[in-house]
Amino acid sequence: MTPPNRAALAALVAEATVDCYNDSECVTGFYTMLDEHLEVPFQTSVLGAQVTVSGIDLADEHIVVICARGRSRQRLPLLDLPLPTPPPAGAQWIEAYRHWLR
Template sequence: MEQLSRAELDELVAEATVDAYNESEQLTGLYTMIEDDLAMPFGTVVLGVEVTVWKVDLRDDGIVAICERGRDRQAIKILDLPLPDPPPEGAQWIAAYRRWDGR
């Protein structure tokens, strides 16, 4: 994925939050875009361990990736998740979420 400019990220944020009236609705809009457009499952490495990201979830503290390895499952904040190289399709929405989160 090519590095997006601030203007491009702002456009994605605007697209995801167009009908949102508050921060909670904005977060839900960004979650929806990530859930709809991020190609899953995909593999990545977390703390030196290979995991598979099967889905994303919206929690009180933000958007998380549900990572699995064997029978173990853990939620990791998606902004803390290292993405593989190349990143999965739709990863631009994670970048937009990062931009929104750092307002």
């Protein structure tokens, strides 16, 4: 999968933030799109360790992913998540969220 270009990212941002009045509502819009479109679980590497991304959540008006390794669970800001190659289905919404925050 090739990363979305600026026009595609702008279209995704517009879709996620339609009818939003403030940043908090925009984050919720992105969370909704990720919840609907991001295919979890998927494997990735965080700080050299293989983890399973098992879900997403909202925490203090930020989107976080839930990473698991064995019995350990850790919430990680979505912005800090390295994507695997190839990325999971729906990863374009992660790129759109990152683009919106810039």
